[in-house]
Amino acid sequence: MLTHTxxxxxxxGLSVNLANCLVERPETLSSHIHDIQTQSPDAFIIxxxxxxxxPRKTLLPFLHxxxxxxxxxxxxLDLLFTNIxxxxxxxxxxxxxxxxxxxxxxxxxxxxxxxxxxPKQKAVLVWTPEIWDELRACFDCTDxxxxxxxxxxxxxxxxxxxxxxxxxxxxxxxFYNLSNQINVxxxxxxxxxxxxxxxxxxxxxQSKMSKDEEMLESLIEQEQQEIMMRxxxxxxxxxxxxxxxxxxxxxxxxxxxxxxxxxxxIISSHRESAKQEEEELKAKSAATAFSTGIKIGHQSNIVPxxxxxxxxxxxxxxxxxxWCGPDPPSMDDIYSDGYLKNIRTASDAERAxxxxxxxxxHRALQEAFCGLYSYPTISPSPVKQPALIASTSH
Numbered sequence: 001m002l003t004h005t006x007x008x009x010x011x012x013g014l015s016v017n018l019a020n021c022l023v024e025r026p027e028t029l030s031s032h033i034h035d036i037q038t039q040s041p042d043a044f045i046i047x048x049x050x051x052x053x054x055p056r057k058t059l060l061p062f063l064h065x066x067x068x069x070x071x072x073x074x075x076x077l078d079l080l081f082t083n084i085x086x087x088x089x090x091x092x093x094x095x096x097x098x099x100x101x102x103x104x105x106x107x108x109x110x111x112x113x114x115x116x117x118x119p120k121q122k123a124v125l126v127w128t129p130e131i132w133d134e135l136r137a138c139f140d141c142t143d144x145x146x147x148x149x150x151x152x153x154x155x156x157x158x159x160x161x162x163x164x165x166x167x168x169x170x171x172x173x174x175f176y177n178l179s180n181q182i183n184v185x186x187x188x189x190x191x192x193x194x195x196x197x198x199x200x201x202x203x204x205x206q207s208k209m210s211k212d213e214e215m216l217e218s219l220i221e222q223e224q225q226e227i228m229m230r231x232x233x234x235x236x237x238x239x240x241x242x243x244x245x246x247x248x249x250x251x252x253x254x255x256x257x258x259x260x261x262x263x264x265x266i267i268s269s270h271r272e273s274a275k276q277e278e279e280e281l282k283a284k285s286a287a288t289a290f291s292t293g294i295k296i297g298h299q300s301n302i303v304p305x306x307x308x309x310x311x312x313x314x315x316x317x318x319x320x321x322x323w324c325g326p327d328p329p330s331m332d333d334i335y336s337d338g339y340l341k342n343i344r345t346a347s348d349a350e351r352a353x354x355x356x357x358x359x360x361x362h363r364a365l366q367e368a369f370c371g372l373y374s375y376p377t378i379s380p381s382p383v384k385q386p387a388l389i390a391s392t393s394h
Contacts, residue, residue, distance in 0.1 A: 030060065037083075047081040066090055072101035080106065121179040125169070135172050248274055325372030328365045334358045339365070 029047070036043060047063060063081035069092045071077045078101075082088075088106040095102050147160050195202065248270060255266045334340060339361050346357045 033060070033063075045081075045083045048078065050077070051079045066106055067104055069104060071104060077101050078104065080104075119180050119182060121177050121182065123175045124178050125173045125175045127173065131173050135168060138168050138172060244274075244277065323366075323370050324374045325369045328362070328369040331358055331362055334361055334365075 033045060033047070036045060045063070047060065060081050063083055064085040066080050066082060066088050067076050067078070067090055069076065069090045071092065087108065089109045091105045091107060093103040093105050142164075144161075147157060147164070151157055151160070252266070252270050255261075255270070256263060259266055329337065329339065335358060340357055343357045343361050346355050
């Protein structure tokens with residue numbers, strides 16, 4: 001229903017629950033629409049919903065109703081109001097599901113603004129740092145008191161100053177003209193002339209393909225060849241089956257006409273021979289390609305992938321500490337039993353890095369408890385060895 005011409009679209013949907021509210025206070029919706037028009041004057045406003053119990057003529061007098069086709073009997077349900085008159089054409093459609101009224105399709109019928117307006121020429125100013133400096137110097141050397149003393153009216157003073165600023169901008173700032181649909185025939189003639197002169201270069205640029213395009217074309221060509229080969233094989237198999245059936249049929253008719261055996265024996269012998277021939281054909285039919293699509297005997301530049309040896313899977317084993325002494329208190333015991341009374345609290349920077357004062361206390365307790373049950377029998381020093389032996393003998 002909408003087109004790309006509208007830059008801002010405001011959609012308001014009204015349900016049946018708001019009908020009584022709109023009847024009692026219609027100014028609520030009107031004030032909301034006025035706020036939207038104040039914020040965006042060029043917005044395309046759409047108000048839709050169930051207006052069965054609402055006064056249509058006095059509810060939105062500044063909008064235009066577009067649904068003019070009855071959808072249930074002679075009644076028009078689910079109206080649609082917009083701020084653009086005759087912008088859409090109403091078309092009646094079928095009913096949706098088990099609905100008791102038909103759908104409505106609104107098709108745009110107005111001409112876009114770019115087709116309605118005549119071609120315009122717009123001047124685009126070119127602003128550079130040098131231009132800013134030159135314009136600033138022009139304003140610095142201006143005697144603004146001349147404008148102030150010339151008139152006592154503020155509006156006239158503002159118009160005079162604005163006109164002077166515009167005059168300075170036109171004199172200092174360069175510009176170029178931006179136009180649309182100007183000299184269309186001449187532009188087309190220039191383009192055709194350029195294409196004729198650079199025809200070979202254009203063809204060369206168009207014929208260039210990237211590596212991805214070349215690979216894609218080779219894959220497509222290979223796939224087409226495989227499809228043609230598959231069709232040819234299927235056609236040969238069909239012709240072979242038809243010839244075999246015709247041969248068996250002729251042989252069966254000849255045996256039934258000229259053989260002295262019974263009909264049942266002739267038919268059973270023909271069935272056995274047909275089965276043997278089918279098995280021989282299956283054994284003789286050589287495969288032309290693997291299941292992956294690679295042709296047998298086809299050599300290419302495909303490098304086989306190196307198979308990596310898989311090692312033993314990782315298995316987590318919890319850390320078991322041998323203290324050779326009593327178990328040190330845990331982190332919970334350190335917080336609850338008062339171990340941190342004489343420990344320096346961690347600073348904000350340390351806490352930001354994940355450090356806590358309980359970590360240092362826990363490490364000190366581990367070092368203190370570790371090795372308390374360890375009693376060496378040999379002194380590491382040879383000087384203290386006789387004294388140690390004497391103490392152990394007593």
